Amino acid sequence: MPPEILSNFSRCTVESVLTSSITVWHKEKDLQFVKDYQPQNREVKHLRVLLHGPAGAGKSSFINSVDSVLQGRVTGRALTDTTSDKSFTKEHKTYKIHKGPETFYPFAFSDIMGIEEGTGNGVCVEDIKLAMKGHIKDGYNFNPRCVISENNPKYNMDPTLEDKVHVLVCVIDADTVHRLSDASMKKMREVRLAASDMGIPQLAILTKIDEACPEVERNVRNVYKSKYLKKQMEGLSVTLGLSPNCIFPVKNYHSEIDTNDEVDTVILSALKRILESGEDFVNYL
Template sequence: MLYFLAMGGRKSKPADTSPLLDTPWRNINWEDKQGALRFVNNYKPQPENRQLRILLHGLVGAGKSSFINSVRSVLEGRMCRQARVDNIASTISCTKSYTTHRIQGTFYPFVLNDMAGLGHTSFKNRRNHMKDVKRVMKGHVRDGYTFNLERKISKEDRYYNADPTADDKVNILVCVIDASTVSLMKKDDVEAIQHIREEASDLGIPQVAVLTKIDAACPEIKQDVKNVYRSRKLKLLMEQFSADVGFPMNCIFPVKNYHEKTDFDNDTDSLILNTLKLILDSGEEMQQQ
């Protein structure tokens, strides 16, 4: 191994190029999956007669539907594929309509909402998409509305909710991003996400980001999901996304979705449950306002 002479004749070691950090920079108790599951199962929003509405948004193909299916799979104890997922790379959103997903079997006081992703399109279409997101957050869009980039939802539309209740409004906004595309995000994509964040902030809605497909972006995580917070590459991707879009690092959570496997893995479950717990914690801030 070569060493280089630094100023003063002292030797300096070469930069560490290992894909793994010596110690994880964020901790997860991998042995306490049941504790995280109990937290979610026992979760009660305040006030208790309310439900927490979690809206997922992001670019086309980011993995919103896969994340919903993964959450439902872990909580329901069976592989769930209710939210439609495309099996090929596409610039067209697989999700077309505004859909509320509820966990089956046991009553959970939170729901996950899916909506069309934002693809590469015109400035006008982007503005329509962002206006639709704002109206969704304010509770003005009913289940079943089909998004149309050519126009935003109108007040005359049968799916327009003129008088939303507290349960119709979004309590937390989750921006879902494909980790392998962070360095490829276009300026328009970044600006659209920033604009939606600003709209949510004006409404007092807390926001977090979920990085999906981390196993595809980082071979060391594909080998062992426990490397998630030791992966040097993933930490750099998260830092880049944080700098580009403005999410604090402690509001960005990486997950590995169930999109290929047909059997469960305790470590993957733990990562999904830990992310869901942190999302619920963030949404609680909105409920108490």
């Protein structure tokens, strides 16, 4: 076993002990909640969830994973790339998930270019702010060096409540929390503060938990026993200023050919909280 893998294995197995009461897994209950969900605000047909975070953290993969859970099979509509640390997503794109042949679930994910270190790399923070306000239309190709102009045909001058973001979700790789640069963290913090000014609820998703902890790779249920993952969540909480109960560890589907209950459960747990947060926002504007 390579030294770096051995080190990671030792770190995780030694610290993988029960840290709280036994967690009850509510896959069927959460799945039913998602299937029954409907925004009470009649101005909103689809609750809009904006995913942002470092390039390669798993934003597009999370969209695919939610789609996989709800379709009951592994899907891959949102294109991903595993060979680069640069953002593979270049344009603003909204993903709706089929509920039936001609119907969709009443929520949608907005996927954008990832945050990267340094000026002129990754999505502009100002573009994320404009996206939250509903000013950026689907199909806009992000320019890392400049913000979208009001003269751009993809600029939405008069966004409706439906166009605006109702939940902001920061997506971060579980094993890179302690290695994120100050510049990247500063950008994510700026986005968070802007969302706070708009009253938009914010959550975070910690992805690739199986790669961060071998015990979780062996059994996803060990996610609630891992002190290492707990430490990463606490570190993210301190850095971004998010409450720990707003941070959800998730394993995305990436190498599997079939769905399974354990992976479905952690994804549904995060999705349920996302929908609840967005529902509160659109009802108390």
